[in-house]
Amino acid sequence: MTIKEALTWGSSELVEVCERPQYEAELLLAYVLKKDRTYLIVHDNDHVDIKEYEKLIARRKKSEPYEYIVGEASFYDIHLKVEEGVLIPRPETEILIDLVAEIIEKEQIMRIAEIGVGTGAISVVLARKFPKLKSIATDICDKPLKVAQLNINKYEVGSQVYLRKSNLLDEVDESVELVVSNPPYIAEDALLDSKVIDYEPKEALFGGRVGDELLKQIIVDVKARGIKWLCCEMGYDQKAPISQFVNEVGVQSIEFYKDLAGLDRGFIIEFL
Ligand SMILES: C[S@@+](CC[C@H](N)C(=O)[O-])C[C@H]1O[C@@H](n2cnc3c(N)ncnc32)[C@H](O)[C@@H]1O
Known part of the structure; x- marks a missing residue:
């Protein structure tokens, strides 16, 4: 799947649970790829393995806060480091x-x-x-x-x-x-x-x-x-x-x- 497709899928999964699904999908994919959000835009046609990303999207879809998923809060x-x-x-x-x-x-x-x-x-x-x-x-x-x-x-x-x-x-x-x-x-x-x-x-x-x-x-x-x-x-x-x-x-x-x-x-x- 390309980065662009992964973001479209992730954001559609999160529509019901968060106010900014596209933004959160980007944050989670960037976190998995260990890159920043700008990288996703520049490389949107690159193919990526989305197994880990799928797991994180599933957790977020169950309303788990983004900060607990990535272990950090601004x-x-x-x-700051955070955990459950x-x-x-x-x-x-x-x-x-x-x-x-x-x-x-x-x-x-x-x-x-x-x-x-x-x-x-x-x-x-x-x-x-x-x-x-x-x-x-x-x-x-x-x-x-x-x-x-x-x-x-x-x-x-x-x-x-x-x-x-x-x-x-x-x-x-x-x-x-x-x-x-x-x-x-x-x-x-x-x-x-x-x-x-x-x-x-x-x-x-x-x-x-x-x-x-x-x-x-x-x-x-x-x-x-x-x-x-x-x-x-x-x-x-x-x-x-x-x-x-x-x-x-x-x-x-x-x-x-x-x-x-x-x-x-x-x-x-x-x-x-
Ligand atoms: C609303 S949180 C605030 C955490 C942090 N100061 C902040 O602003 O993000 C309240 C904290 O108080 C702690 N707490 C609850 N009852 C307490 C008590 N009787 N004495 C000391 N700490 C307590 C909780 O464990 C929790 O970490």
């Missing part, structure tokens, strides 16, 4: 990173903690932006800790990002000035796309029966430790309950931010 300015059992980093989390970066710069912050490291997306990007920054990053699951270590090694930030298996900050005794987290914040009974629910880890998605339980626990823990800043991602429908909760807990200020779709997506708390 995030911010890097390519670890959340694929989402573009909206890049907004959280930019807001945290502003605070780190303005307040000259040197020591932070991250709760729920996943692939290491947040801590690795921040370490690359601020070469003097130290971060202790926790996760309750082993798989994310393993994958985060691979990414820390890949981007050579091992002298800045220290991983720790911990529920929230329970195992973190060191003093830090800021906590960042993109915790699980989805309600247990929420209806999710099959690409997400069938493949991504439940521990990374569900924050409790209502969804905001872990977020609230993080707010309480960070305040109790006298840490000044807390920056979190949250669900689009959690602004009202979080506002009410911080009023009860008492904070100096809370600012909510939106994602690129205009939905409420997180908050920055400054404690007293």
